[in-house]
Amino acid sequence: MKRKILIGCVLAGAMMFTLLVPVDARIKLVTKPGRDSVSIRLDNKRYTLVEEERTVPLQTGTNRLDFSWANIRIDKESILIRVVEKPKGAKEVNVLSQSYPPGENALVWDVSTDAPGPCRIRISYLLFNLNRVVSYRAIAEKDEKKMVFKTYLKLRNFSGEDFEQAVIHVGYGENFKKSMKNGESKQMLSAKHADVPIVKTYTYDYSKYGGKTPMHYKIVNDGKNQLGKYALQVGKARIFIIKDPKSRDTAFLGEDWLRGETGDICPIGGEAKLFLGLAQDIKVNADELTPVRAPQRMFYEEVNKRGNAYNLRERYKLEIKNFKKEDIVLDCIVHIDNMGRDCYWEMEEKTHEYEKKDYRTLIFHVKVPKGGKPVEVVYQYLKKNLWR
Structure with missing residues (x-):
């Protein structure tokens, strides 16, 4: 009986309290209706x-705003609120506090204003399971000098939320508006570039491909090559070639991941290569010719404390045969191994000029005539300041 009286007194006191204190306004926000824009x-x-x-x-006074969501993959720690436009006549609008109601997917803000009226707010948050996939379609002309290059965009929405006429920013190109229902995937052609120049390359890199010779189409992402408006995103590319210029019938060459030289996006001005397969009619034989270790005087004064230093002379030969019907340029990539922190090298002999990609990687661009006549590439360098 005492417990019932106590409860009654508490309820009565609570009722008297609500009569004496003004009740704060409470506005309920939900994720589905009520958006002006997104x-x-x-x-x-x-x-x-x-x-x-x-x-x-x-x-006027303190208002309570509830932002709630159900079955939607929102990172609640990322939710932010900002005032975009104050009520007319208001000098300031302040967010006093925020809290998470226990057991709910909701966030509550206490917002104060010194004048009543409509207030425009912006709510931002991170959302999971809403993403995009970029893919490409490359159609090379029969002479393999140019291609039509298409970019496709697929939007996938499995976030649990619907979006009507949302402004979409995908990281490249212009923004656009699109509606997306939950569980929906949409694919669209986002860009088409005609007459994109291509260079067919042949590469010899024993450390990466063994004795095989991969073929690639190389494109340059700049305005001079009909591209260059934005960075090319990482995406799968399907590659075709036109068999008959009149009918425009195509043959499938393969597919590859389009990436920049660093393995990520291809920036403006960067290069990207699309793998076509291995050339069966280009043969490369590599021989190591008499590596000579040439001991010499100690390089450092403190030699007894650090050990013995020596130089190492290495000489190599590549024999290349091209059985194609046309002349080619073979990019022979050479890696100078075992280069320690204090080591350096000098080229002593070479039959062809080379491009120095970095301090230990060289590229010989070798012209190889058709018909199978062998072309020899010989080079010799001296590695200095090696340690036993």
């Missing part, structure tokens, strides 16, 4: 940033 950024591989603007009616 923008979605898909330029990050792991996270999708959503920014939505809403107009909420505020009263």
Whole structure:
């Protein structure tokens, strides 16, 4: 009986308290209706940033705004609120506090204003399971001098939320508006570039391909080559060649991942290569000719403390045969191994000029005539300051 009286007193006291203290306005926000606009950024591989603007009616004093969501993959730690447009006549609008109601997918803000009226706010958050996939379609002309290069964009929405006329930013090109239902995937042609110049390359790199010779189409992402408006994203490319210029019938050559030289996006001005397969009619034989270790005087004064230093002379030969019907240029990549921190090298002899890609990688661009006549590439260098 005492417990019932106590409860009654508490209830009565609570009722008297609510009569004496003004009740704060409480506005309930939900994720589905009520958006004025929404923008979605898909330029990050792991996270999708959503920014939505809403107009909420505020009263003078403290207002409570509830932002709630159900079955939607929102990172609640990332939710932010900003005031975009104050109520007319208001000098300031302040966010006093925020809290997470226990056991709910919700966030509550206490917002104060000194004048009533509609207030435009922007809510941003990170959303999972809403992403994009970029792919490409490359169609080379029969002479393999130019190609039609198409970029496709697929939007995949499995976030649990629907979006109407959202402004989409995918990380390249211009923004566009698109509606997306939950569970929906949409693919669209986002760019088409005609007459893109291509160079067919042949590469010899024993450390990467053994004695085989891969073929690639090389494109340059700049305006001079009909591209260069934005960085090319990493994506799978399907490669075709036109068999008959009149009918425009195509043959499938293969598929490869389009990447820049660093393995990531291809920036403006950068190069990208598409793998076509291995050339069966180009043969390369490599021989190591008499490596000579040439001991010499100690390089450092403190030699007894650091050990013995020596030079190493290495001489190599490549014999290349081209059985194709046309002349080619073979890019022979040479890696100078066992280069320690204090080591360096000098080229002593060479039959062909080379390009120095970095301090230990050389590229010989060798012209090889058709018909199978062998071409020899001989080079010799001296590695200095090696340690036993």
